[in-house]
Amino acid sequence: MQEKMLALVTGANQGLGRQIASELVANGYIVLVGSRDFEKGREAAESIGADAHAIQLDVTDGASIAAAVDRIRSEFGHLDLLVNNAAISNAGIPGRSLEENMAASRASVASIDQMRTVWETNVFAVLALTQAMLPLLRAAPSARILNVSSGVGSLTLNADPSFQYRAGFGVIYAASKTALNAITLSLAIDLEPEGIKVYAASPGFTATALNNFQGTDTVEVGARNLVRAALDTESPTGTFTGPSGILPW
Ligand SMILES: NC(=O)c1ccc[n+]([C@@H]2O[C@H](COP(=O)([O-])OP(=O)(O)OC[C@H]3O[C@@H](n4cnc5c(N)ncnc54)[C@H](OP(=O)(O)O)[C@@H]3O)[C@@H](O)[C@H]2O)c1
Numbered sequence: 296m297q298e299k300m301l302a303l304v305t306g307a308n309q310g311l312g313r314q315i316a317s318e319l320v321a322n323g324y325i326v327l328v329g330s331r332d333f334e335k336g337r338e339a340a341e342s343i344g345a346d347a348h349a350i351q352l353d354v355t356d357g358a359s360i361a362a363a364v365d366r367i368r369s370e371f372g373h374l375d376l377l378v379n380n381a382a383i384s385n386a387g388i389p390g391r392s393l394e395e396n397m398a399a400s401r402a403s404v405a406s407i408d409q410m411r412t413v414w415e416t417n418v419f420a421v422l423a424l425t426q427a428m429l430p431l432l433r434a435a436p437s438a439r440i441l442n443v444s445s446g447v448g449s450l451t452l453n454a455d456p457s458f459q460y461r462a463g464f465g466v467i468y469a470a471s472k473t474a475l476n477a478i479t480l481s482l483a484i485d486l487e488p489e490g491i492k493v494y495a496a497s498p499g500f501t502a503t504a505l506n507n508f509q510g511t512d513t514v515e516v517g518a519r520n521l522v523r524a525a526l527d528t529e530s531p532t533g534t535f536t537g538p539s540g541i542l543p544w
Contacts, residue, residue, distance in 0.1 A: 299346070301371050301435075302525070303327040303363075305354050305424065306381025308335040310503035311443065313343075314518040315378055315525055320346045322526055327367065329381065331359070354381050354420035360427045373434035378525055379421045380443040384468045384505045386412035393509045400465025410467050417471035422478050432491055440486075441525050442479045444495040444535065448472025451543035476535060476544050483533030496524035497537040 301324065307316040308330035316326045320343050328343065329352035330336025336349035350366065353359040367374055385396050386409035399405065425440060432438035446452060446460070450473055453464040463469055476495055483493035501517025502510040510517065520538045524530075535542045 299323055299325045300375040301325050301327070301367075301373065302376035302378060303329060303350070303352075303367070303374055303428070304378040304380055305329040305352060306331075307378075308332065308339045310505065311498050311501060311514055311518050311521060312378070312380040313339050314514040315380060315521050316340075316347055317343045318518065318522040319376075319525060320344055322522075324376070325371075327363075329354075329363070331356075331381075352424075354379075354424050355415055357423070360424055364427050364431065367428075367431055372431075374428055374431040374438065375435045376439050376441070376525060377425065377428050377432060378441045378443065378521075379424065380521075381420070382417045382443070382471075382505065383413055385409065386467075389504075390507060393506050396468065396506075397463045397465055400463075400467040400469065402466045405466045413467050414471050414474065417468070418474045418478065421475060422482075425482065433489065437528070438491045439525075439528070440482065440491065440493045441521070442475055442493070442495045443521060444475050444479065444497055445469070445472040446497045446537045446542055448474075448476050449535075449543055479535070480533050480544065487532050492528075492530075492532040494524050494527065494530065494532070495535040496521050497535075497542060499538045 302319050304316045306312040307328040316328050319326045325346045327350045328336045328340040331353035333351040340347040340349040352363045447469040452458045479495040499512040499517040500510045501512045502508045
């Protein structure tokens with residue numbers, strides 16, 4: 296019998312990450328449900344099923360990353376799929392409306408401290424975790440990395456005056472996804488000779504805590520492209536997609 300593939304999904308205790316974890320299990324994966332609060336991860340994993348296992352993982356905490364690497368190395372010895380999903384939309388201001396977040400994110404007024412806090416999670420932590428997981432990814436026969444990005448980070452789309460979300464291209468959240476896109480492409484180029492594929496994918500505009508539940512899609516609908524991209528073994532590395540197909544960087 297073929298061994299099941301192993302995936303790690305960060306920020307999988309709620310929202311799109313939880314949905315990705317659940318659908319990867321439905322597709323035959325063993326999934327490590329990353330959660331900075333272990334108890335929330337345990338509850339999510341328990342509700343998903345026997346092939347979902349909680350793992351404490353705060354992506355901004357080096358000790359937490361090191362402990363997760365140790366656990367995966369000792370229990371599994373490799374990692375087939377890393378889904379960098381965890382992100383924040385503001386610097387710890389829960390319940391702030393989308394409109395308030397967008398206003399505070401404008402380049403002319405944005406707090407540099409808040410920008411640093413958000414980029415710490417959405418950008419630097421993604422690369423730090425990916426680097427730490429690379430030995431385990433290299434130990435898998437054909438590993439993949441999926442970075443959960445957003446169409447609102449696309450420079451090409453935002454340069455077009457007719458892009459509907461253009462007014463929301465602020466420096467705190469949206470530009471963090473632009474930087475994540477750059478990291479995605481850089482990793483894809485760097486890891487291509489080793490056969491490790493790196494993708495970026497955007498969900499639909501989904502009602503989650505990230506946008507004070509003001510998104511218009513359910514998590515099931517919003518996660519469709521993320522699940523497709525997570526299961527994709529065929530597309531060329533360095534591909535950025537959204538619900539309607541290829542997105543420009
Ligand atoms: N919702 C949308 O419309 C939309 C659109 C485009 C892209 N996205 C992207 O989709 C991904 C998932 O977001 P979501 O909408 O599902 O939002 P969400 O429900 O707020 O989920 C975000 C997850 O990230 C976790 N997280 C935050 N900081 C973390 C840290 N330092 N370490 C570990 N986990 C951390 C959160 O944990 P806690 O529960 O502990 O806070 C939560 O599990 C994000 O990358 C987001 O940028 C979402």
